[in-house]
Amino acid sequence: MLLIDELKNKYRTISLVGMVKNAGKTTLLNEFINQAYLESVTLGLTSIGYDGETNDSVTNTPKPYVEVFPGTLIATAKNLLNTETIKYEVLEVTDFLTVLGPIVIVRIRSRAQVILIGPRSNEGLEEVSRMMRKWGADLVFVDGALDRVSSASPALADAVFLATGAALSRDINQVVIQTLHRIHLLKLKKVDECIEIFKCLKDENQIGIIDEVGHVYKMDLKTGINSGDELKKHLDKHSKFVFFPGAVTYNMLKDIVMFTHGKVAVIVSDGSKIFIEREPYIDLVSKGLEIAVLDEINLIGVSINPVSPKGYYFDERVLKKKLMEKIDDLLLVNVYDS
Amino acid sequence: MFFKFSAYEKLDMDYIVDKINVSSIYGKDKKNNINLFFDKASLETEYDLMTFVLQNLKENKLVITKIRNTLKEFKEIRGTINRLEKNEILSEVEFFEVKKFSFQIRSLCALLGKLKNLPDSLIPKRMIAVETLLDPKGDKIPTFFIYDEYSLRLKEIRDEITALNNKIEVEKKSLYHMLEKKYEMKIRANGEIRIAKSNLFYQSISQDPHFSYQSESYGLTVFSVDLNHAYNDLVKRMDELKVEEYNEEEEIKLELSLKLQELTDVFRINVERIGNFDLILGKASFAYGYDLKRPKIVETDVFVIMGGINIPVSDRLRKEGLEYLPIDIYLETGATIITGSNMGGKTVTLKLIGQIASMIQLGMFVPAESVEYPIRDFIHISVGDSQDMSLGLSSFAGEMVMLSEIIKHSDQRGIILVDELSRGTNPQEGYAISRSITDYLNKSNAICVFTSHFDGIAKGKTHYQVKGLKNMNFQEMIEGQSVIENLHHQMDFSLEKVDDEQSVPKEAIPIAEVLGLNKEIIMNAKKYLKEKKKGDDNNE
Numbered sequence: 001m002l003l004i005d006e007l008k009n010k011y012r013t014i015s016l017v018g019m020v021k022n023a024g025k026t027t028l029l030n031e032f033i034n035q036a037y038l039e040s041v042t043l044g045l046t047s048i049g050y051d052g053e054t055n056d057s058v059t060n061t062p063k064p065y066v067e068v069f070p071g072t073l074i075a076t077a078k079n080l081l082n083t084e085t086i087k088y089e090v091l092e093v094t095d096f097l098t099v100l101g102p103i104v105i106v107r108i109r110s111r112a113q114v115i116l117i118g119p120r121s122n123e124g125l126e127e128v129s130r131m132m133r134k135w136g137a138d139l140v141f142v143d144g145a146l147d148r149v150s151s152a153s154p155a156l157a158d159a160v161f162l163a164t165g166a167a168l169s170r171d172i173n174q175v176v177i178q179t180l181h182r183i184h185l186l187k188l189k190k191v192d193e194c195i196e197i198f199k200c201l202k203d204e205n206q207i208g209i210i211d212e213v214g215h216v217y218k219m220d221l222k223t224g225i226n227s228g229d230e231l232k233k234h235l236d237k238h239s240k241f242v243f244f245p246g247a248v249t250y251n252m253l254k255d256i257v258m259f260t261h262g263k264v265a266v267i268v269s270d271g272s273k274i275f276i277e278r279e280p281y282i283d284l285v286s287k288g289l290e291i292a293v294l295d296e297i298n299l300i301g302v303s304i305n306p307v308s309p310k311g312y313y314f315d316e317r318v319l320k321k322k323l324m325e326k327i328d329d330l331l332l333v334n335v336y337d338s
Numbered sequence: 339m340f341f342k343f344s345a346y347e348k349l350d351m352d353y354i355v356d357k358i359n360v361s362s363i364y365g366k367d368k369k370n371n372i373n374l375f376f377d378k379a380s381l382e383t384e385y386d387l388m389t390f391v392l393q394n395l396k397e398n399k400l401v402i403t404k405i406r407n408t409l410k411e412f413k414e415i416r417g418t419i420n421r422l423e424k425n426e427i428l429s430e431v432e433f434f435e436v437k438k439f440s441f442q443i444r445s446l447c448a449l450l451g452k453l454k455n456l457p458d459s460l461i462p463k464r465m466i467a468v469e470t471l472l473d474p475k476g477d478k479i480p481t482f483f484i485y486d487e488y489s490l491r492l493k494e495i496r497d498e499i500t501a502l503n504n505k506i507e508v509e510k511k512s513l514y515h516m517l518e519k520k521y522e523m524k525i526r527a528n529g530e531i532r533i534a535k536s537n538l539f540y541q542s543i544s545q546d547p548h549f550s551y552q553s554e555s556y557g558l559t560v561f562s563v564d565l566n567h568a569y570n571d572l573v574k575r576m577d578e579l580k581v582e583e584y585n586e587e588e589e590i591k592l593e594l595s596l597k598l599q600e601l602t603d604v605f606r607i608n609v610e611r612i613g614n615f616d617l618i619l620g621k622a623s624f625a626y627g628y629d630l631k632r633p634k635i636v637e638t639d640v641f642v643i644m645g646g647i648n649i650p651v652s653d654r655l656r657k658e659g660l661e662y663l664p665i666d667i668y669l670e671t672g673a674t675i676i677t678g679s680n681m682g683g684k685t686v687t688l689k690l691i692g693q694i695a696s697m698i699q700l701g702m703f704v705p706a707e708s709v710e711y712p713i714r715d716f717i718h719i720s721v722g723d724s725q726d727m728s729l730g731l732s733s734f735a736g737e738m739v740m741l742s743e744i745i746k747h748s749d750q751r752g753i754i755l756v757d758e759l760s761r762g763t764n765p766q767e768g769y770a771i772s773r774s775i776t777d778y779l780n781k782s783n784a785i786c787v788f789t790s791h792f793d794g795i796a797k798g799k800t801h802y803q804v805k806g807l808k809n810m811n812f813q814e815m816i817e818g819q820s821v822i823e824n825l826h827h828q829m830d831f832s833l834e835k836v837d838d839e840q841s842v843p844k845e846a847i848p849i850a851e852v853l854g855l856n857k858e859i860i861m862n863a864k865k866y867l868k869e870k871k872k873g874d875d876n877n878e
Contacts, residue, residue, distance in 0.1 A: 081431075090430050
């Protein structure tokens with residue numbers, strides 16, 4: 001039995017994210033596609049969309065081709081479906097628009113190379129995943145991302161795989177350390193109080209300060225990010241939580257931790273929204289930073305690419321061993337075995 | 339132009355028209371470009387349609403809900419229709435959209451068939467020709483691809499591709515098997531192998547024509563199985579077939595596009611009918627929700643409102659827990675003057691008159707117990723708000739500029755509504771101008787209504803007065819209620835027709851007092867009022 005069978009039985013949507021470019025996310029996706037083909041599992045595939053500027057033409061797209069088999073369902077931008085090379089049955093035209101036309105859902109009819117560009121929002125991803133399941137997908141894979149731009153979050157998926165690899169650093173120990181740090185962030189625990197309040201703030205995209213008795217002071221996202229002073233003005237000894245709906249950086253948290261001596265816990269919407277390197281993060285934790293998430297990410301596995309596009313590579317067995325000693329609760333997908 | 343000087347905005351018609359809920363994009367278009375009615379016959383036809391739909395809204399709720407859901411699903415098809423008319427060839431996605439549209443029309447027609455008494459003009463035309471064309475297998479699944487059924491040749495090509503694919507797969511498996519055995523390694527699903535240069539077989543593999551070199555890093559080299567070498571003929575034939583398939587598909591797309599081109603009329607008609615039905619459904623639902631009534635369209639020049647309600651104001655009052663009191667008023671061509679207390683609802687009534695007229699001209703039912711309405715050519719309202727000042731003039735100058743323009747049209751059958759005529763200038767001249775303007779318009783063909791605080795301008799005209807605070811008991815302020823709530827409760831908003839020379843009630847100072855104006859100011863105001871009265875009496 002291949003891994004895909006187990007995944008199919010346990011999850012409906014799986015998101016793949018990469019530590020950096022060339023961490024091997026697409027190779028990982030292709031591996032699952034191959035397994036699904038061998039086991040006759042019908043896949044639905046999509047990706048989170050990119051903002052217009054990073055992707056204004058097909059040739060400029062940062063996205064590599066994905067090889068798909070007949071019967072696979074995909075959700076991608078209409079203009080990426082070139083009928084000369086891709087044979088497909090149109091199942092749905094959605095209302096989600098990209099610069100390359102609306103997102104359409106099609107069933108692939110012959111082996112083909114496709115580019116996936118899906119919806120940009122969480123709602124969009126949920127909707128196209130639902131549609132693909134409706135049309136028969138046993139399991140949906142979302143080619144996800146860990147970056148500040150995308151609003152769609154891997155927290156939405158039932159399970160998440162992380163692709164990491166040599167592209168991260170020339171130093172194998174750095175690769176391990178940085179990957180472990182990222183895993184720690186992705187697996188941050190869920191807050192267990194005031195959940196409804198945080199959900200509201202997230203939907204309204206507002207920063208909020210919550211005090212002991214549950215009173216909320218709301219702040220526009222822009223104001224909060226640009227002015228730590230503004231935030232400090234409203235923090236007092238009764239404040240209990242600060243909630244950030246979007247990306248969180250070192251500078252945003254530094255002020256809070258210094259000012260409140262760590263008495264105020266920071267809540268972020270999920271672990272993929274934290275963009276703080278390991279050293280500054282450890283510094284903040286040592287000064288009392290308490291951090292938790294609203295939506296927990298179910299990270300279940302990693303894949304390791306031992307080769308960097310810059311030309312160097314690590315001994316795969318060493319890298320695997322160094323990493324897996326620390327994270328024995330995660331699956332390791334062998335994508336690069338020689 | 340029916341609405342003069344932004345009368346639409348000033349009457350809060352945006353708020354009212356927004357109450358019309360449409361479900362489809364075509365209905366939205368119709369709502370955004372909502373039609374005005376200027377002849378009785380077509381207005382009555384519209385009202386008849388709304389009456390049918392309204393009856394169904396009450397009796398067939400479930401079907402109506404289903405109809406709404408179906409309407410919501412319609413996508414914009416007009417771009418595709420334009421492309422067909424320009425002789426362009428549609429893409430797979432567009433064929434899908436056209437097919438889906440025809441299927442949706444089928445469901446909509448089935449649902450509309452369940453409604454009672456619905457006239458044919460509202461029901462879209464079935465698109466059986468389109469359904470058949472794009473569903474050649476007749477399996478009624480709303481998806482699309484270039485089906486084998488479109489051409490025998492296409493089917494042959496595809497069958498050959500399938501057979502060839504199977505053959506290649508079988509051959510590939512045995513080739514992989516052979517190579518795996520020979521070099522004692524596993525070939526990955528994508529046909530790649532990665533081996534170290536130190537590997538025993540490195541040399542032989544790099545020279546084996548079954549493998550092609552792909553890439554390498556310091557220690558590892560990637561080779562992939564080269565099918566071209568072993569099965570050159572098969573692969574070549576496959577490439578040929580794919581080109582043939584593509585060409586055949588393009589041919590079919592051209593044929594389908596040409597056939598659809600002949601059917602574009604019915605698409606246009608249906609887009610129109612979906613929009614019309616959706617708008618009528620929206621107007622009828624609004625009528626149902628707000629208990630709007632069908633007005634009686636009359637040929638005379640009499641405009642009668644019984645129990646009329648200003649919707650934006652009554653909505654707001656309801657939110658504040660207050661009740662709106664319906665207004666009765668009888669209007670004819672010539673000038674009607676409304677006087678009465680401050681806060682007595684004069685402006686609200688003036689807008690109500692304009693709203694009811696506008697709603698009728700826009701083909702809607704009205705918020706009143708009953709209305710008799712003579713169709714009008716235009717409506718003007720001056721309410722002295724900032725919109726008037728956008729002309730770059732003072733409020734008085736703005737009012738005069740607009741009035742002089744409107745008076746040019748006073749021989750037409752219009753409606754002219756003016757709130758506090760000449761409020762922006764001194765009382766003596768204001769009175770003189772007001773009286774003169776109303777005298778002039780009293781002879782016009784327009785139905786003119788003025789609110790005013792000036793004594794004596796109603797002479798010779800119809801004069802209504804807000805009953806106001808006549809029975810106000812200032813000692814009986816209800817505790818726990820705000821001053822505004824108290825005033826609202828004690829104010830009698832209804833209008834009574836009075837002698838044309840009845841003087842304007844003097845309730846401004848008591849109201850200001852209740853509203854909490856400084857006691858000293860109130861006392862002095864009362865003193866000045868007495869002095870002024872004495873002076874006026876002496877002059878007479």
